[in-house]
Amino acid sequence: MKRSATIALLAMLLPLSTAAAQTCDVGPVAVQILGSGGPAINRFRSSSSYLLRIDGQSKVLIDMGGGAFGRFGQADGKLTELAMVGISHLHPDHVSDLPALLWLSHQSRKEPLPIVGPSGNEAAPDFQTFLNRLFDEKTGAFQVLGPVLGAKLGTSGGGVPLKVSVVDVAKAQASTVFDADGLTVTALGIPHGPMATLAYRVTTKGVSVVFSSDQTGTNPNFVEFAKDANVLIMHLAIPAGAKNPLHAAPEVVGRIAREAGIKHLIVSHVGPFNLDPAIAELKTAYSGPLTVGADLQCTAVK
Numbered sequence: 509m510k511r512s513a514t515i516a517l518l519a520m521l522l523p524l525s526t527a528a529a530q531t532c533d534v535g536p537v538a539v540q541i542l543g544s545g546g547p548a549i550n551r552f553r554s555s556s557s558y559l560l561r562i563d564g565q566s567k568v569l570i571d572m573g574g575g576a577f578g579r580f581g582q583a584d585g586k587l588t589e590l591a592m593v594g595i596s597h598l599h600p601d602h603v604s605d606l607p608a609l610l611w612l613s614h615q616s617r618k619e620p621l622p623i624v625g626p627s628g629n630e631a632a633p634d635f636q637t638f639l640n641r642l643f644d645e646k647t648g649a650f651q652v653l654g655p656v657l658g659a660k661l662g663t664s665g666g667g668v669p670l671k672v673s674v675v676d677v678a679k680a681q682a683s684t685v686f687d688a689d690g691l692t693v694t695a696l697g698i699p700h701g702p703m704a705t706l707a708y709r710v711t712t713k714g715v716s717v718v719f720s721s722d723q724t725g726t727n728p729n730f731v732e733f734a735k736d737a738n739v740l741i742m743h744l745a746i747p748a749g750a751k752n753p754l755h756a757a758p759e760v761v762g763r764i765a766r767e768a769g770i771k772h773l774i775v776s777h778v779g780p781f782n783l784d785p786a787i788a789e790l791k792t793a794y795s796g797p798l799t800v801g802a803d804l805q806c807t808a809v810k
């Protein structure tokens with residue numbers, strides 16, 4: 509059995525409380541799935557979250573859905589190692605464990621933490637407003653975190669200041685949101701029904717990983733954004749034959765992977781439906797390497 513499959517199987521068999529750390533040292537650049545599920549209650553899948561590892565360090569965290577906080581611990585993730593956190597959009601299955609991650613963060617980290625999220629619209633606030641509503645020390649839902657985080661731009665309560673960037677999802681071109689130490693991260697707005705959503709592309713050591721997040725698959729610029737990626741993680745959120753105003757059909761997922769010319773497709777954000785027909789539909793449009801994601805699954809990016 510391949511190591512990635514073994515790790516995924518262990519994650520399914522072991523409850524969060526007893527599972528040993530499942531690190532992901534399979535090469536200089538690796539991606540580990542912290543949450544391979546969507547919003548539905550799922551016995552084995554946490555909600556959406558991904559960790560990009562560089563030289564074994566947990567460098568880029570994309571999304572923090574429900575259950576991902578526990579998986580971050582299982583994966584031996586370290587706040588001190590994070591270069592940045594990227595949030596795709598403000599549905600709870602992508603961001604609800606963010607307060608859990610940041611609470612007590614000041615005990616292990618002193619440097620500012622770059623964190624990126626989407627601009628707002630009528631369906632959701634912009635990411636800065638969202639953080640203020642959560643963490644403002646006087647009016648926030650978790651006001652106790654206000655002095656810890658300094659969630660407002662340019663302020664610090666003495667803990668881990670969040671260095672917040674908000675990306676305009678309506679912009680046709682990708683925005684560079686991080687570029688330092690040989691690591692470049694770009695973000696592009698993608699359609700997900702009424703929600704403002706971001707896809708991320710992380711490039712380092714000559715390889716790239718693209719995190720599609722939830723999307724309808726109707727932004728033609730996404731194919732260019734994902735072009736020639738070594739790993740593309742697409743969300744397979746709806747079953748074969750289904751139509752949904754928020755999510756791409758399996759065939760569309762496959763078509764985007766084919767048109768982008770990526771080297772390895774991982775499907776994630778898997779819903780509680782019969783997977784085999786969905787994979788069969790996807791394969792009508794894409795015949796390259798394909799992996800069905802699972803929590804703590806670890807993939808070398810090459």
Ligand SMILES: [Zn+2]
Pocket residue numbers: 546547556599601602722777
């Ligand atoms: Zn979702």
